[in-house]
Amino acid sequence: MCAMQTYTLMASAKINLYLEIIGDRPDGYHELVMILQSIDLGDRLELRPNGTQTFRLNCSHPQVPTDNTNLAYRAAQLMKQEFSQAFANYGGVDITLDKHIPVAAGLAGGSTDAAAVLVGLDLMWELGLTLPELQELGGKLGSDVPFCIAGGTAIATGRGEKLDPIEDIDHLWVVLGKYQSLEVSTPWAYQTYRQKFGDAYISDRPAVESRTFKVHSGPLVKAISHKDNTKIGQLLHNDLEKVVLPEYPQVNHLREVMQQAGGLGTMMSGSGPTVFTLCESQEAAETIKNQARLAIEDADLKFWVTKLSSNGIKVL
Numbered sequence: 257m258c259a260m261q262t263y264t265l266m267a268s269a270k271i272n273l274y275l276e277i278i279g280d281r282p283d284g285y286h287e288l289v290m291i292l293q294s295i296d297l298g299d300r301l302e303l304r305p306n307g308t309q310t311f312r313l314n315c316s317h318p319q320v321p322t323d324n325t326n327l328a329y330r331a332a333q334l335m336k337q338e339f340s341q342a343f344a345n346y347g348g349v350d351i352t353l354d355k356h357i358p359v360a361a362g363l364a365g366g367s368t369d370a371a372a373v374l375v376g377l378d379l380m381w382e383l384g385l386t387l388p389e390l391q392e393l394g395g396k397l398g399s400d401v402p403f404c405i406a407g408g409t410a411i412a413t414g415r416g417e418k419l420d421p422i423e424d425i426d427h428l429w430v431v432l433g434k435y436q437s438l439e440v441s442t443p444w445a446y447q448t449y450r451q452k453f454g455d456a457y458i459s460d461r462p463a464v465e466s467r468t469f470k471v472h473s474g475p476l477v478k479a480i481s482h483k484d485n486t487k488i489g490q491l492l493h494n495d496l497e498k499v500v501l502p503e504y505p506q507v508n509h510l511r512e513v514m515q516q517a518g519g520l521g522t523m524m525s526g527s528g529p530t531v532f533t534l535c536e537s538q539e540a541a542e543t544i545k546n547q548a549r550l551a552i553e554d555a556d557l558k559f560w561v562t563k564l565s566s567n568g569i570k571v572l
């Protein structure tokens with residue numbers, strides 16, 4: 257058994273600045289074009305060698321499962337399976353998850369925790385994996401995990417796992433609003449989208465695989481590279497709003513209220529139900545938060561003000 261240190265990691269949440277559904281994939285997922293953005297809101301994970309032959313997960317949030325239905329736990333199991341010799345040498349790990357990212361919120365909370373476990377075990381077991389190797393492992397756990405490992409700002413295609421990093425826009429701030437008791441199932445959102453809009457899917461596989469449709473997100477990518485804040489706000493887009501907002505009127509209302517309160521632009525993140533508004537400053541973000549809180553008096557509604565980030569997983 258090797259002597260090992262404890263690792264503490266910060267795992268960033270993400271928002272979708274752009275989410276376009278292109279079509280079906282042979283594996284049952286959807287072909288997407290997204291622009292993903294890390295934010296400073298994050299979970300804190302501690303990985304401590306426990307001298308046993310098992311992984312144990314503890315979480316500060318009572319509703320988060322700590323068994324293999326938790327993606328962070330599955331990440332540890334995947335590492336054990338892929339690097340059985342390292343596991344035999346180093347033994348099990350206690351993973352303590354200090355949860356700050358809301359659950360089932362469209363912010364990749366579970367995915368980023370899994371990303372942190374991959375990064376942490378790579379360090380603890382001295383595997384020396386490269387970023388592409390870690391991201392390939394991450395892709396086996398979930399579509400957003402590869403992005404969460406690297407973080408920053410990136411175009412994501414395929415299932416969401418094919419990444420092209422673009423310029424950082426970590427000068428911007430964001431207000432997030434979410435009804436705490438409201439969770440939207442991601443499979444439900446995509447299935448409903450398929451039922452309603454599947455007729456318009458691009459069925460030409462070579463066209464899909466050539467990824468020429470990536471140009472659709474071009475104007476936003478250009479606005480990001482020019483740091484044109486006004487255009488960035490105007491060009492936010494999310495196809496999943498078309499199914500989630502009609503089903504959840506309170507989310508639609510929150511979106512309207514936040515949009516009217518100002519900022520650069522307002523959008524739902526991922527499959528929701530979190531709604532975000534991009535802002536040029538912390539003061540602007542706080543003002544929007546306060547206005548929205550006054551307009552909707554509901555103890556279940558929670559807001560966060562945070563900055564866009566260039567970090568995915570940060571080792572402390």
Ligand code: C5P
Nearest residue numbers: 285286288398399400415416442443446
């Ligand atoms: O990859 P992940 O497990 O995060 O995806 C959750 C669900 O979202 C999938 O089971 C699928 O229903 C849907 N999904 C999809 N196409 C994608 C990504 C996710 O249909 N590209």
